Amino acid sequence: MQTMHPTLLVGPADWDAARLPRAEFDARIANLWRDHPQAAGAIVYGEASDHAALAYLTNLTPKLQPSIALIPRAGEPQILVGGGVNMISAAKPLTFVERLAPLGDASKAIAAWAGTLRGGIVLVGGDAMPYELRRSLMGGMEAGDAALRARMRVKTPREIQIIRQACSKLDTAVAALLEALLAGSSVSECAIFAEHVALKCGAQDVRSLFSRDGGRTLRPFEIPLAEKCDPLQVYLAVRHAGYWVEAFARVSSSEDALGLRAESSLRALVKAAKPGVACRELAGLAAQSHPHPLCDGVVGTSIGLSLDQATLTADARLEAGAVYSFRAGVLGDDGQGAILSAMVEMTEQGAELLWPIGQAP
Amino acid sequence: MTFAQRLAEIRARLQAARLDVVVALHDGAHFIEKPDPVRVLTGFKALGPVAAVLDRAGAVSLVVTPAWDAARAQEQCPGVRIVAADDVVAGLEKALGATRPTAGIAGLAAAPYGIAKRVVELLPQAQAADAIVFEPARRKTDTELANAREATRIAELGYARLLEIARPGMSEDELAVELRWHSRALGAEDNFALMRAGPHNKAVAPSNGRCMQPGDIIVCELTPSYRGQLAQICRTIVLGEASAVLRDKYALVVRAMNAGFAAAQPGQTMADICRAINTVLEAEGYGEFCYPPHIRRRGHGLGFGSIEPGDVALDNPTVLEPDMLFMIHPNQYLPETGYLLCGEPAVMTPAGARPLTRQQAALAEIPV
Numbered sequence: 001m002q003t004m005h006p007t008l009l010v011g012p013a014d015w016d017a018a019r020l021p022r023a024e025f026d027a028r029i030a031n032l033w034r035d036h037p038q039a040a041g042a043i044v045y046g047e048a049s050d051h052a053a054l055a056y057l058t059n060l061t062p063k064l065q066p067s068i069a070l071i072p073r074a075g076e077p078q079i080l081v082g083g084g085v086n087m088i089s090a091a092k093p094l095t096f097v098e099r100l101a102p103l104g105d106a107s108k109a110i111a112a113w114a115g116t117l118r119g120g121i122v123l124v125g126g127d128a129m130p131y132e133l134r135r136s137l138m139g140g141m142e143a144g145d146a147a148l149r150a151r152m153r154v155k156t157p158r159e160i161q162i163i164r165q166a167c168s169k170l171d172t173a174v175a176a177l178l179e180a181l182l183a184g185s186s187v188s189e190c191a192i193f194a195e196h197v198a199l200k201c202g203a204q205d206v207r208s209l210f211s212r213d214g215g216r217t218l219r220p221f222e223i224p225l226a227e228k229c230d231p232l233q234v235y236l237a238v239r240h241a242g243y244w245v246e247a248f249a250r251v252s253s254s255e256d257a258l259g260l261r262a263e264s265s266l267r268a269l270v271k272a273a274k275p276g277v278a279c280r281e282l283a284g285l286a287a288q289s290h291p292h293p294l295c296d297g298v299v300g301t302s303i304g305l306s307l308d309q310a311t312l313t314a315d316a317r318l319e320a321g322a323v324y325s326f327r328a329g330v331l332g333d334d335g336q337g338a339i340l341s342a343m344v345e346m347t348e349q350g351a352e353l354l355w356p357i358g359q360a361p
Numbered sequence: 362m363t364f365a366q367r368l369a370e371i372r373a374r375l376q377a378a379r380l381d382v383v384v385a386l387h388d389g390a391h392f393i394e395k396p397d398p399v400r401v402l403t404g405f406k407a408l409g410p411v412a413a414v415l416d417r418a419g420a421v422s423l424v425v426t427p428a429w430d431a432a433r434a435q436e437q438c439p440g441v442r443i444v445a446a447d448d449v450v451a452g453l454e455k456a457l458g459a460t461r462p463t464a465g466i467a468g469l470a471a472a473p474y475g476i477a478k479r480v481v482e483l484l485p486q487a488q489a490a491d492a493i494v495f496e497p498a499r500r501k502t503d504t505e506l507a508n509a510r511e512a513t514r515i516a517e518l519g520y521a522r523l524l525e526i527a528r529p530g531m532s533e534d535e536l537a538v539e540l541r542w543h544s545r546a547l548g549a550e551d552n553f554a555l556m557r558a559g560p561h562n563k564a565v566a567p568s569n570g571r572c573m574q575p576g577d578i579i580v581c582e583l584t585p586s587y588r589g590q591l592a593q594i595c596r597t598i599v600l601g602e603a604s605a606v607l608r609d610k611y612a613l614v615v616r617a618m619n620a621g622f623a624a625a626q627p628g629q630t631m632a633d634i635c636r637a638i639n640t641v642l643e644a645e646g647y648g649e650f651c652y653p654p655h656i657r658r659r660g661h662g663l664g665f666g667s668i669e670p671g672d673v674a675l676d677n678p679t680v681l682e683p684d685m686l687f688m689i690h691p692n693q694y695l696p697e698t699g700y701l702l703c704g705e706p707a708v709m710t711p712a713g714a715r716p717l718t719r720q721q722a723a724l725a726e727i728p729v
Contacts, residue, residue, distance in 0.1 A: 002408045002427045005390050007553045007586070007665075010537040014570035049390035063567035064555075085654050086564030090557065093569045127475030134474035192546055199538050217432050220408065222550050223588060294429055 003207035004220035005049045011204035013061040014093040035147035040119025044069040052305035053124045060095040070113045107136035154321035166240035167355040173198035178251040188225040198238050205239035214336030231256045244307045248341040258338040265328035266340045273351040275320040279312045292329025292337045300326040322346045370497035381462030383490045385413040386472045393553045398467035398494040400666040406589045410449040424452035450479040465490025498667030500684035512592035513717040515547045515585040529575045533568035549585035556581040561699035575729045580702040591663045595690045595704030598725040611724040614703045617641040617691040625714030631677035635659045660688040685709040
């Protein structure tokens with residue numbers, strides 16, 4: 001889901017070698033060369049709003065300004081860090097890469113580095129680069145985004161472990177929503193309280209959206225609002241150690257008939273999810289006579305280092321080893337809406353529920 | 362100045378440039394140093410990539426992604442034609458209709474290549490029009506100034522919170538996260554909370570996992586955004602008792618800042634402010650530290666819409682006018698103490714620059 005992007009990323013993002021050792025990154029980089037056998041090097045661009053590939057290959061979260069990793073097939077990688085020479089010391093703990101230099105004149109630095117290579121270059125994140133920067137780079141580079149995204153969809157045991165930890169924080173945050181609702185908090189107070197609880201649990205980042213119209217639409221926090229909603233429809237995304245998890249959640253002080261309808265669809269969807277299944281089939285199972293606009297034709301997304309790695313539209317097929325956020329939603333006759341979601345790990349046997357924690361699919 | 366008056370000035374420039382429309386682009390990745398021409402034209406702060414089209418007659422279309430966010434846009438931009446889209450370029454094509462007007466584009470250079478390339482293909486004859494949009498926004502509207510005052514109030518409350526909670530053993534990240542959340546609870550939708558701590562800081566930078574120690578000097582820029590308008594305060598705090606040298610040097614940077622405020626008079630330039638600050642520091646023998654890599658500017662404009670009048674820097678000849686809003690911050694590296702942060706948001710009045718803060722920067726100590 002798209003959320004309001006903050007101007008600066010401030011959460012904990014230091015590289016933790018015990019959590020993701022260098023060998024994990026070496027394996028990822030080795031796969032990059034397998035996917036691009038002719039390439040002698042890779043240029044990987046990332047910025048605060050979109051840096052999944054950069055984090056996947058270097059662990060770096062560019063908190064302030066863009067960064068570019070230059071990864072040669074032979075030799076050590078280096079990262080050009082945005083913001084000038086004074087940003088280098090702050091960036092050091094964020095990555096295992098030892099060679100950090102100011103981004104400065106990026107096109108010049110990249111050209112000099114490319115000149116040392118004997119072979120082609122893979123470009124990752126080229127479409128996200130500022131227009132002028134991308135135009136200043138040499139042509140003829142091989143796009144590496146699609147192959148890398150495919151690799152990133154399939155999670156390793158270490159990644160699954162991190163995602164489980166993230167789901168635990170998400171679970172605590174969703175529980176906080178109900179606590180705030182029952183305490184009589186307004187819609188914006190509920191969302192902000194849940195954000196705080198997740199941050200107190202050590203989350204790297206939290207994003208929220210909430211509904212003011214009974215679940216029909218979602219919006220970001222802009223100013224404090226006095227109004228209360230019960231049931232309350234919220235979207236929460238929690239990031240831990242680089243990895244995102246998300247929840248479309250509803251909390252209510254009483255029975256929530258619309259929520260139960262959405263839950264029924266979601267259960268059917270999760271139960272039927274297996275590797276190879278087309279999302280069109282899942283959408284059919286979750287179908288409601290009045291589908292929620294946020295779920296119409298979309299059953300969820302692949303999730304990980306970015307919130308939306310690959311939206312699960314009709315033609316997509318589920319993959320073993322991927323982590324998905326499935327969603328199901330419904331509109332009531334009165335125009336109100338409900339959306340619920342579940343985080344799952346797709347195993348060969350089917351969907352293993354990661355969140356909600358402790359519930360059978 | 363009102364929003365409508367600003368829009369009228371942009372239209373006048375549009376006509377003077379013999380353009381039919383100006384197209385504004387933004388990728389939805391809000392950054393303190395990246396102006397947002399869509400926000401200038403519509404006041405809307407977007408979730409995703411957006412575009413706005415203003416024509417000579419004053420009609421405005423706003424292309425909103427993701428499409429599901431269109432209801433919020435319609436609510437916040439009455440009188441604007443909202444085009445809901447999941448692809449901003451496809452939406453822009455729809456907004457332009459069958460005609461291909463003589464267009465200028467604002468925000469193209471900073472737009473992501475994947476979007477900008479397609480916009481250029483759509484409007485191959487378009488010329489850069491950043492100045493048409495941003496120059497009229499060099500002065501803030503009355504509403505923006507009111508929002509800046511509220512953002513400043515939140516920043517000062519955030520600073521008070523920092524003094525309450527910062528302690529040895531807490532990581533920089535923990536402190537930054539808590540302060541950003543705190544400002545959100547007070548009504549700021551965002552906060553550029555830049556913060557480092559150490560015995561001798563080379564610069565301010567984003568926080569990391571380092572745990573603070575007794576004797577550390579915390580340097581922070583707290584920059585809440587209230588209804589999309591940023592305001593900033595720059596502060597320096599010691600975990601423990603400040604040394605006499607540190608007190609002395611901090612008094613120097615405060616004096617330099619005051620010289621900057623005194624120089625900020627209508628008709629003077631942004632460069633004059635920088636020069637006045639440098640003069641104080643150079644007189645104390647710190648001339649070599651008045652230039653990169655130690656310092657590149659002594660303040661800056663405050664977005665998220667326009668970041669005019671730009672940097673307080675020797676190469677900025679922008680003439681100061683009432684209702685301009687910008688930071689004056691000496692933010693100086695000194696060899697004896699490391700980097701020191703000291704700065705206030707300033708609004709230009711006919712009588713000169715006035716700080717929006719209620720309490721001026723002063724070196725703070727947190728007992729440990």
